[in-house]
Amino acid sequence: MNFNKSKGIVSIKDLSREDILSIIKDCEKVKEEKKFFPDNKNNVGSNKKVASLFFENSTRTRVSSETAAQNLGFYINGFAGAEGTSVKKGEPLIDTVRMFEAYDYKAIIMRHELAGAARLAADHLNIPVINGGDGSSGHPTQTLLDLFTIYEEKHTLDKLKIALVGDLKYGRTVHSLIDALSLFDVEVYLISPPGLDMPQWRITDYCNMSGKKPIIASNLKEIVALVDVLYVTRIQRERFPLGIEGEAEFKKILGLFYINKDFLERYAKKDLIILHPLPRDKNNMEISIDVDNTPYAKYFIQAQNGLHLRESLLSSIIHSENLIINHNHNHNHNKRLPGSLNLPIIDGQKKGDKFLYRLDEGTLIDHIEVNLGQKLYKMLSLDKITDAEVVLCTNIRSKQYGRKDVVAIHKLILTPEQLYKIALISPKHTINIIKNQKVIKKERAILPSPLYDLLICNNPLCISRAEHKEFARSIFYIESDDPLQVRCHYCEEFFTRNEISIAF
Numbered sequence: 001m002n003f004n005k006s007k008g009i010v011s012i013k014d015l016s017r018e019d020i021l022s023i024i025k026d027c028e029k030v031k032e033e034k035k036f037f038p039d040n041k042n043n044v045g046s047n048k049k050v051a052s053l054f055f056e057n058s059t060r061t062r063v064s065s066e067t068a069a070q071n072l073g074f075y076i077n078g079f080a081g082a083e084g085t086s087v088k089k090g091e092p093l094i095d096t097v098r099m100f101e102a103y104d105y106k107a108i109i110m111r112h113e114l115a116g117a118a119r120l121a122a123d124h125l126n127i128p129v130i131n132g133g134d135g136s137s138g139h140p141t142q143t144l145l146d147l148f149t150i151y152e153e154k155h156t157l158d159k160l161k162i163a164l165v166g167d168l169k170y171g172r173t174v175h176s177l178i179d180a181l182s183l184f185d186v187e188v189y190l191i192s193p194p195g196l197d198m199p200q201w202r203i204t205d206y207c208n209m210s211g212k213k214p215i216i217a218s219n220l221k222e223i224v225a226l227v228d229v230l231y232v233t234r235i236q237r238e239r240f241p242l243g244i245e246g247e248a249e250f251k252k253i254l255g256l257f258y259i260n261k262d263f264l265e266r267y268a269k270k271d272l273i274i275l276h277p278l279p280r281d282k283n284n285m286e287i288s289i290d291v292d293n294t295p296y297a298k299y300f301i302q303a304q305n306g307l308h309l310r311e312s313l314l315s316s317i318i319h320s321e322n323l324i325i326n327h328n329h330n331h332n333h334n335k336r337l338p339g340s341l342n343l344p345i346i347d348g349q350k351k352g353d354k355f356l357y358r359l360d361e362g363t364l365i366d367h368i369e370v371n372l373g374q375k376l377y378k379m380l381s382l383d384k385i386t387d388a389e390v391v392l393c394t395n396i397r398s399k400q401y402g403r404k405d406v407v408a409i410h411k412l413i414l415t416p417e418q419l420y421k422i423a424l425i426s427p428k429h430t431i432n433i434i435k436n437q438k439v440i441k442k443e444r445a446i447l448p449s450p451l452y453d454l455l456i457c458n459n460p461l462c463i464s465r466a467e468h469k470e471f472a473r474s475i476f477y478i479e480s481d482d483p484l485q486v487r488c489h490y491c492e493e494f495f496t497r498n499e500i501s502i503a504f
Contacts, residue, residue: 008107008128008317010118012140012176013492017183021157023309024148026316031308048318051100052078053110054132055087055117060278060303061132061142065109068310072318077105093463093470097121097129107317110134114463116490120472128317130310135461136170137491142277143176145309149302150229153273163189163223165257166233166286168198173277174233178202182209189215189223191257196235201494220257224268230296232259232276232286260288264296273298336478338416338448343430345442357393357408364432365407365422370395373405376425379502380407380418388412401428419445420454421502427482449478455486456501462491474503 007014015023050069054062062080069076078100079085087096097108107128110118115135122129133139151157162181164174168190178198181188188206190198198214207213217223224230259274276287276299291297357364368376373394377383382390389410398404413433414422422429423445433441455476457464464472475489484497 008122008130009140009144009313010122010129010131011138011492012143012179015140015180020144020147020180020183023144023312024151024157027144027148027305027309027312028152030312030315031305034308048074049103049105050074050076050314051097051105051108051110052076052080053096053100053108054078054080055082055093055110055112056133057081058111058132060306061111061139064303064306065130065132065141065310065314068307068314069109071307071311072314074106074314074318078109093117093120094124097125101125101127107314112463113461114468114470115459115461116463116472116488116492117470119490120463120470130313130317133172135463135491136172136175137461138176138179139172139277140176141310141313142173142306143180144313145302145306146173146177146231146275146277147180148309149275149298149305150273152301152305153298154228158185160184160229161187161189161227162229162231163191163217163227164198164231164233165191165220165223166193167196167235168192168233169196171233174198174231175202177231178206178214179209182206187212187215189217189227191217191220191223193235193257199493205494220259221263221267224264224272227269227272230259230268230272230274232257232274234276234279234281234286235284257286258288259286259291261290261294264291264294268296272296275299275302278303334449334477336449338420339446340419340431340443341446343442343444345439357391357406359408359410359434360437361435362388362408362410362412363414364434365409366404366430366432367398367401367428368405368407368426369401369428370403370405372426373407376405376422377407379421379425379504380414381504382407382409385409385412417454420447420451423447424454424484424497424500424502427484427497447478447481450489451476451478451486454503455495456503457488457491457493458495458499458501459488459491459493462488462493464488464490 052062052066066076082088093112100108105127107130108121108125109130109132110121111132112118112134115137117134118129118131131138131140133142147157154160164178168174169192178188182205192198203214274287274291274296278299280287373392377392391408393406395403396406419431424447429444431443431445432439453474455474457474463470464474472490476486477489479485479487479494485494486500487494
């Protein structure tokens with residue numbers, strides 16, 4: 001494999017098409033060996049320990065992961081739920097995972113209810129982390145076993161029509177899966193109840209990566225006659241908001257997509273395969289029990305493949321335990337240093353007696369887009385400055401832009417953090433440094449990447465948000481300057497200039 005195995009498996013976004021195909025080939029070998037030598041023990045993990053830390057409930061992911069570790073000769077320890085652990089006493093995530101590293105565990109398999117939890121753990125550890133699902137962010141090992149199952153049944157991952165059906169808003173399995181499918185030549189169909197649509201930013205990611213648009217559909221009867229793979233997900237009550245509104249939202253969409261044997265025999269393509277990450281909800285079945293023994297049903301084979309996939313990954317990762325861990329796990333993002341674009345000084349005179357906002361000495365923030373001056377004024381905490389005069393002028397004439405806002409700060413030079421905030425708010429701004437009534441420098445601030453401690457993630461379940469008290473430093477990557485697009489290091493959601501929340 002080409003991916004850095006010493007980092008573990010944190011996100012599908014860390015893997016290339018070649019990485020995924022290599023993982024599938026390795027899994028294929030493991031399954032074939034177990035077929036002919038079912039009792040064969042590959043003791044790559046002899047006398048070595050693996051931690052299984054499931055802060056959130058799980059059956060298949062936890063049991064298959066722990067069984068895989070045992071089959072490889074590892075000692076496995078950890079917990080299945082936070083009850084009975086120091087987490088219930090308020091222990092932060094990084095303290096919990098560091099303890100297992102200190103006890104000489106060679107890898108951590110974890111599940112957590114907050115998006116980006118696996119990334120945070122990986123950032124603080126020198127051992128690999130395998131993400132068993134975090135919040136609604138993603139579930140990379142599930143996606144890898146899903147792809148392996150499709151490959152096994154269809155002998156390819158290209159030229160297929162694949163429909164994702166059900167809870168596409170909160171379902172982490174489909175979030176990782178659509179990321180992975182963007183690397184292959186497939187047609188993706190999205191079918192969901194009202195209000196549970198695939199998040200638009202994930203659709204945008206898919207379009208940008210694949211060069212294709214997914215097909216948004218509503219008629220399941222028409223779709224099953226077209227597609228090769230039907231990937232069905234449970235409507236997950238635990239992903240909905242707590243309280244009366246969340247409960248009402250959940251009940252409103254139950255039972256909208258129900259698949260039984262009669263439906264499939266009437267409408268489905270003959271070689272259709274049905275996948276489901278499981279569990280099914282016995283109170284609100286998405287797939288009827290009578291489908292289980294039909295040729296369409298591949299979800300139990302899919303679950304069984306979870307063991308083979310996790311054996312393959314653990315075996316591969318443990319051989320890389322002596323590699324040096326690079327804490328920049330999100331290695332696909334380009335780093336860049338802060339800087340500025342030097343601008344020509346056309347009118348060097350900024351003498352104070354000409355206009356209200358003119359300066360004899362200080363900083364003039366010019367060409368702020370109209371109506372953004374007040375926001376910038378507050379964002380820079382200029383209202384709290386007591387030792388310098390600050391003048392805000394709004395909606396004044398501009399030869400270049402028609403109208404503009406201007407902020408003049410007498411006898412004060414801005415900090416780099418303040419310049420970054422200006423660049424985040426106003427793409428057309430200019431910074432004029434004035435001494436002795438003349439402009440000695442004119443520039444436009446350029447944002448560094450990553451940005452630290454400047455933005456607040458708008459995803460309420462992101463582990464970086466202060467209310468979760470997990471001490472995850474805010475980190476965002478600049479993916480595009482014009483238009484501005486930034487991506488959270490943890491939950492991987494991106495935000496545009498109009499969507500970002502700047503920390504005061």
